Amino acid sequence: MRVAVIGASGRMGKNLITAIHDADGISLGAAIVKPGSSLIGVDAGEMAGVGKLGVTAVATLADCVNDFDVLIDFTTPTLTLENAAFCAQHQKAIVVGTTGLNDAEKARLNQVAQQSPVVFAPNMSVGVNLTLKLLATAAQILGDEYDVEIVEAHHRHKVDSPSGTALRMGEVVAEALGRNLKDCAVYGREGQTGARTQKEIGFETIRAGDVVGEHSVWFATEGERIEIVHKASSRMTFAKGAVRAATWLNGKAAGMYDMQDVLNLK
Structure with missing residues (x-):
């Protein structure tokens, strides 16, 4: 599976890139940073400190739409909903670790899950x-x-x-x-x-x-x-959980899932 990380230059984004690099059966397909960022065009692996990965940072999901199968999103409620709608439109899966969504925003995310597989959990650990x-x-x-x-x-x-x-x-x-x-x-x-x-x-x-x-x-x-x-004690625990969720989504039908599903705890 090819994974896209949005907010790739942030603390969580770098941890996610590292976790993807260290995981089996999964690879970094795309890294998205803020539009206008000086890091656009920089190798995502070098940005995260794991060495060159051959994936350069881009400004939008549209710039890398053909390069990933699942998106990992730890951004903000408004941006997450925009990204989730994009994933549904282009038949991509999404792992959402964003917190602070209100009831109306959660309802919109559930609508996306009718079209694409979504793992949504307030904590990926x-x-x-x-x-x-x-x-x-x-x-x-x-x-x-x-x-x-x-x-x-x-x-x-x-x-x-x-x-x-x-x-x-x-x-x-x-x-x-x-x-x-x-x-x-x-x-x-x-x-x-x-x-x-x-x-x-x-x-x-x-x-x-x-x-x-x-x-x-x-x-x-x-x-x-x-x-x-x-x-x-480290954000890496959340990153590893999110990567585990992304791997688990491979082949899953559209629907709303959480980490209890991923870990078979239900």
């Missing part, structure tokens, strides 16, 4: 997706007697809050408990908020320094607390 499975199991066993709190930390540059991963963790726990997260989520607390209600799921957010990503889910009751924690 294999470890995080295993953690989601553990959270569902814990919630089912512990039930409503345990208070649930989710604490997440990321670098100072992250623009959405809470993280997409934290929200997905909340959704998984809420579903396992028979709740709707929109009805029970509490985002931060300040002032005289009163006692905690039994069925709320709390979120706390930290933004500081260069933290790659940390998530901790508490299940607490009188006398004990269980914590399920995932800590990412």
Whole structure:
């Protein structure tokens, strides 16, 4: 399979190029950078620090439409939807790791999935997706007697809050408990908020320094607390997961998939 990476000159883009270079059965087909960038025409491998790959950076997907089978996109909601529509039009698969999509944007992505295969997950890490499975199991066993709190930390540059991963963790726990997260989520607390209600799921957010990503889910009751924690120390973990998803998409029919499908955790 030939993979295109958009945002190829960024931190995530370079990690993706490296992960593709190191993986078997997959190759870099295209690297897209911002229109007008001084890196247009530069070898993508040299840009990522893995040596020449014979793939030069271009400005748009239209410039490389014949050079890839699947696109990996970790950009912004607006750009991701544009790219997804392009992939559907040209019968390309897409792996979406973009966070911060609202309900309407997710609905548009689902429309794309009716025409092309899409893997969409707020976190591509294999470890995080295993953690989601553990959270569902814990919630089912512990039930409503345990208070649930989710604490997440990321670098100072992250623009959405809470993280997409934290929200997905909340959704998984809420579903396992028979709740709707929109009805029970509490985002931060300040002032005289009163006692905690039994069925709320709390979120706390930290933004500081260069933290790659940390998530901790508490299940607490009188006398004990269980914590399920995932800590990412390198963006490469997300890149490797995305490449695994891209490889898995080979030959898949149009549809909406997630990392639970990729890892056969359902």
